[in-house]
Amino acid sequence: MYKLYTAILKELRIMLRDKAALAVMFLMPVLLVVVITSIQNSSLKMINNNTVPMLVCNRDGGESSLQFIEALQKIGMFDLQKIDSALIDKQLTDSMHAHDALIAVVVPQGFSSALNSKSQNITGKALTEFGMLVKTKQDTIIKEAPPVTMYYNPVLQESFRLSVNGALKSAQQFTENRAVLQALYLSMSNKKLPDSLEQQILNNKSIINQIPTAKDGSRKIPNATQHNVPAWTIFAMFFIVVSLSTNVVKEKISGSFIRLKTLPTSFILNLAAKQITYIIVTLAQVLVIFSLGIFLFPHIALPKLVLPENSGSLFLVSVVCGWCAVSYGILIGVYAKSMEQAIGFGAVSVVILAAIGGIVVPSFAMPESLHLLMKISPLHWCMEAFNTLFLENGYFKNVLFSLVPILLITAAMQFAAVAGLRKHRLV
Amino acid sequence: MEDAIQIQNLNFQYAENSGVVFKDFNLNIATGERFGLLGPNGAGKTTLMNLMTGVLQSKSGSIKLLGKNIEEDKEVKKLFGFVPQHHSFYQELSPAENLEFFGAWAGLNRKEIKERTKELLAMLGLSNVADKPVSKFSGGMKNRVNLAIGVIHRPKILFLDEPTTGVDVQTRHAIVDYLKELNKNGTTLIYTSHHLAEAESLCTKVALIDEGKIIAQNDLHTLLREHKQEGLEGLFLNLTGRSYRDS
Numbered sequence: 001m002y003k004l005y006t007a008i009l010k011e012l013r014i015m016l017r018d019k020a021a022l023a024v025m026f027l028m029p030v031l032l033v034v035v036i037t038s039i040q041n042s043s044l045k046m047i048n049n050n051t052v053p054m055l056v057c058n059r060d061g062g063e064s065s066l067q068f069i070e071a072l073q074k075i076g077m078f079d080l081q082k083i084d085s086a087l088i089d090k091q092l093t094d095s096m097h098a099h100d101a102l103i104a105v106v107v108p109q110g111f112s113s114a115l116n117s118k119s120q121n122i123t124g125k126a127l128t129e130f131g132m133l134v135k136t137k138q139d140t141i142i143k144e145a146p147p148v149t150m151y152y153n154p155v156l157q158e159s160f161r162l163s164v165n166g167a168l169k170s171a172q173q174f175t176e177n178r179a180v181l182q183a184l185y186l187s188m189s190n191k192k193l194p195d196s197l198e199q200q201i202l203n204n205k206s207i208i209n210q211i212p213t214a215k216d217g218s219r220k221i222p223n224a225t226q227h228n229v230p231a232w233t234i235f236a237m238f239f240i241v242v243s244l245s246t247n248v249v250k251e252k253i254s255g256s257f258i259r260l261k262t263l264p265t266s267f268i269l270n271l272a273a274k275q276i277t278y279i280i281v282t283l284a285q286v287l288v289i290f291s292l293g294i295f296l297f298p299h300i301a302l303p304k305l306v307l308p309e310n311s312g313s314l315f316l317v318s319v320v321c322g323w324c325a326v327s328y329g330i331l332i333g334v335y336a337k338s339m340e341q342a343i344g345f346g347a348v349s350v351v352i353l354a355a356i357g358g359i360v361v362p363s364f365a366m367p368e369s370l371h372l373l374m375k376i377s378p379l380h381w382c383m384e385a386f387n388t389l390f391l392e393n394g395y396f397k398n399v400l401f402s403l404v405p406i407l408l409i410t411a412a413m414q415f416a417a418v419a420g421l422r423k424h425r426l427v
Numbered sequence: 428m429e430d431a432i433q434i435q436n437l438n439f440q441y442a443e444n445s446g447v448v449f450k451d452f453n454l455n456i457a458t459g460e461r462f463g464l465l466g467p468n469g470a471g472k473t474t475l476m477n478l479m480t481g482v483l484q485s486k487s488g489s490i491k492l493l494g495k496n497i498e499e500d501k502e503v504k505k506l507f508g509f510v511p512q513h514h515s516f517y518q519e520l521s522p523a524e525n526l527e528f529f530g531a532w533a534g535l536n537r538k539e540i541k542e543r544t545k546e547l548l549a550m551l552g553l554s555n556v557a558d559k560p561v562s563k564f565s566g567g568m569k570n571r572v573n574l575a576i577g578v579i580h581r582p583k584i585l586f587l588d589e590p591t592t593g594v595d596v597q598t599r600h601a602i603v604d605y606l607k608e609l610n611k612n613g614t615t616l617i618y619t620s621h622h623l624a625e626a627e628s629l630c631t632k633v634a635l636i637d638e639g640k641i642i643a644q645n646d647l648h649t650l651l652r653e654h655k656q657e658g659l660e661g662l663f664l665n666l667t668g669r670s671y672r673d674s
Contacts, residue, residue: 005531006528013524018519254517259576264502
């Protein structure tokens, strides 16, 4: 035990005296988690709580076009700013930049007349079907209204652009329905559709409930903090490869490994001491970053981190993920021939594994072709395990599904590291 | 008295398709010797030292240290100390911290380490820098730390691979004097160096080794007399030639 104690003490002393490595292990992830959570939180707020500036160029001016714009306004997503209908396309895009608007909508000339014609046709057909009108020999073709055009700033995310497109379609559908309803009522009663009835028929007041379904049945709403804090904690844990691998390379180059081989103590104890020390470091990282989420975030207008109720599973997941990260660091250290190689390969490989593992981009948004690759990234399985706890409030049995692949990857890395040490005659 | 080192029919090569380093190699070193293992670059000195300390494993044959086989008996590692050519310790730690770690790994307990650390640092002139990080030390001071680590557990045999490389005259003399003192107290020294004057001053016996073979072995005075040489350098050139060995 005393040998293990001195070995752990040695590792701790070396680590604590390397200020740059400490900054990489603690300061960098803290900055990352604060900055990225803030950015994601503000973009979520912008989409959820704020209205997006939208320019409207009405080249039609007819009643239906005005009703379309009114419907758009009622959706509540947009801050509409009407602009001169005489503007040509180039002037329109200039105007978008001048008004700081991300979207501009052009209602084309002939929009209202086409919509009226369409509604008349539909009404005629409907009345014929009811037997209230004699069918003419020639079947009239229903002409679609000329398309509404949407200009958008290329910085607009595709998902948001699709939701704007959905809103425009919904407004257009509402306008069409309204025109058909008015025409039908007029044809049948020779009277204009009363406003009150129109409101009752057209205004859809039914609400769609949105409920997150967690594994334990709870219904907490996830937010940027719940997503980002665990994700960047995993990234930080794996980023210790930079200091751990250089530590191993240093011992190899200095000949300390060879010297230890001549002493009456198993070399495995040295590896065990390194792993215990660095697992403690990864747990300290978890503690620091989670504490930030709990205590600091509410003071900087970010949602507070809510820890999963299953604290035993959280500890276990943290230890297993830490062990996996440490094994990766040792593996790189064993095979790297210089410290430069260890730092370069270690850092770049962690960024790549994070990218394909769902830390940077959510795994569901990854292209199909990368799904297989994603599954070999240990960071992906760590992310899955943390998500099970933080977003789904999962139980131990749910986490186990992710822990098994992590442990298998860890075992493979340990085996490869020992094989490398044997190859270099270090054990 | 039992030999300190007994090597019988040693065969070794680094890889299957690489050249043979040692073939049926034999060497005996008596207990209490100050034995110099000398030879040109690539002669096999460091490889032989690595085989004797168990860093490398032989293909066949046996190496015994005080009667115990290096590859079979785990207790044998308690009998010897090793001072590598490079500063094989932790530069971020102080001499006391290095000695604490290596002392524990050599099998000493906390109390023994404390006493021995104090004693060694005083003997090697490192007491006033005992708690300073070694990275700030001069080459000579680092060599003394390297030596202190090798002897912390009072080994019966001490292997020294060029222990005075890159140090000033004062440090070299201090190290050689300390090694003689150790030998007086019963430690067998197995020493390699390219510094032949130092070897002359330290060693009681030498073996000249070249291409994995011993080409001359005896006590220094007999060897010089036999080969009609006045010094070790002349003897060395006479037996190993003047051509480059590492080109």
